[in-house]
Amino acid sequence: MPVQFKTTLTPFSVAFECDGKELMTLQIAGQPAPNLLVRDTSLSAEFSTFSLSLRRDQGCWEVTTSPSDVPVRIEIDLPGWWYGHGELIHQLFPLNRVMLQNAPFHTFDNSPTGLGSKLNPAWFSSSGTLIIADSPVEVGINQPPPGYPRHPWSFSVEERGPFSERPFLDPDRRGDGRITITGLELNLKLFFTENVLTAYARQVGYFGHPVELPPQDLFVRPTWTTWARYKSTIDEEVVLGFAEEILAHRYPRHLFGIDDRWQICYGDLEFDPQRFPDPRGMIRRLHSLGFKVSLWVMPFMSPESAAYDHGARKGWLVLHPDGSPCLVPWWQGRGGLLDVTHPDALDWFLGRLRELQDRTGCDGFKFDAGEACFLPRDAVTFRKIHPNEYTRLYVEAVAAGTPLAEVRSGWRNQRAPVFFRLWDKSTSWGRDNGLHSVLTGALSMGLAGYPFLLPE
Secondary structure (H helix, E strand, C coil): CCCEEEEECCCEEEEEEECCEEEEEEEECCCCCCEEEECCCEEEEECCCCEEEEEEECCEEEEEEECCCCCEEEEEECCCCEEEEEEECECCCCHHHEEEEEEECCCCCCCCCCEEEEEEEEEEECCCEEEEECCCCEEEECCCCCCCCCCCCCCCHHHCCCHHHCCEECCCCCCCCCEEEEECCCEEEEEECCCHHHHHHHHHHHHCCCCCCCCCHHHHCCEEEHHHHHCCCCCHHHHHHHHHHHHHCCCCCCEEEECCCCECCCCCCCECCCCCCCHHHHHHHHHHCCCEEEEEECCEECCCCHHHHHHHHHCCECECCCCCECCEEECCEEEEEECCCCHHHHHHHHHHHHHHHHHHCCCEEEECCCCHHHCCCCCECCCCCCHHHHHHHHHHHHHHHCCCEEECCEECCCCCCCEEECCCCCCCCCCECCHHHHHHHHHHHHHCCCCCEECC
16 A cells, blocks of 8 residues: 555645554644645645645655754654664764754764764654755754753763763653754655665665775774773884784784874874884784784874975965854864865875875875864865765765775765774763774664764
8 A cells, every 4th residue: 555645734734544544644833724636646734934745756755854054853753763863972863762852964073952963864663764964964862851861962072971871861751752854945855665674775876885895804803092001102112012012912913003193294104213213114014913904093193294285375274254264162162164165175185195105105095084074164165065965075085095004983874884883982881982892883883874884
């Protein structure tokens, strides 16, 4: 039996059913009854400040709103268990079990609401219903009732609650039981399939999947990193001593990651000669011990770096409206941000990485950051983009340009044949960003369509 819909005027809602079974209900609260034109496979609703249309097209139902200057809030009742969404800091699934306050759906480093570095604008249910947002949105999941803390959506670490509240759990079912989607010129795709497996398969077909594998040794052999043990207190002696210790304990070897802080200045992609007087010799020694070597790289450039000066003169950095380079806050201070929308800027960045490999013999790179939260609200880029597009373009570029690579952020990057690293974990056991969240996080990322994952 085909899917049918019926409408209610006050409050306005559209309920989808099949063979008497409720599949989904969309509701717009706080609006007077619209002027309504209904046909078998479409409807048009004219409200006082915006219009909404629904039509069936190519196997899905499409919901759109206009004009572009009026935000529309749609509350969705979705029976069953919900999956999708991507990575959360306090990682649990199904999504019905968390209360995520409404906030911009942006990839984020240490989000105040609980969003992670790898998000996917798709949600599907145990009954086989799939929702995909093809427009920028704010999203709330089973939103908490009045009285719960509302963490401000900002970059300030001081304003963030504990991991266990980002997002809240809902053991007593106090949340509103809905998925809330808000945006300008909304474009939602609704698919009604047989079950949760077919909904997931439809999602994979929509966003795509890798057609190549990352280097296969990454699946079965470990990655060692200086960050886990030494943080930024590293030099050539520390690196080689760590590698010799791994060898002495007869641990398996494969990839050895030299993390923060090997560069002279962030962004220059040059070894600090005081800490690393012979980087090529050091890497040759690591190779002789049975390791491949990766270097930690990010899209930021310290203001005192040569890369910042060159990028600013060429117009390859993200700018303020007055034309000055943005100095964005990140966990190691403030820095210029590579404009990944500029093809010449990307060629420059990737070209310097290839030169670094030629000079030192390193095998690949650990790419950090790239989240939308680092793009300032007033940012001017070569090509105007939504903040999440920064993530997508950054990951696409480094995945295509570096065969041995790992990344931390992701936005509609399911086709990239690289390993996606889960967000940095705390030294604890729980789901609130501890060891347990490695398991639930990997499952949630798989449900978002990402097959190749590394724990942090």
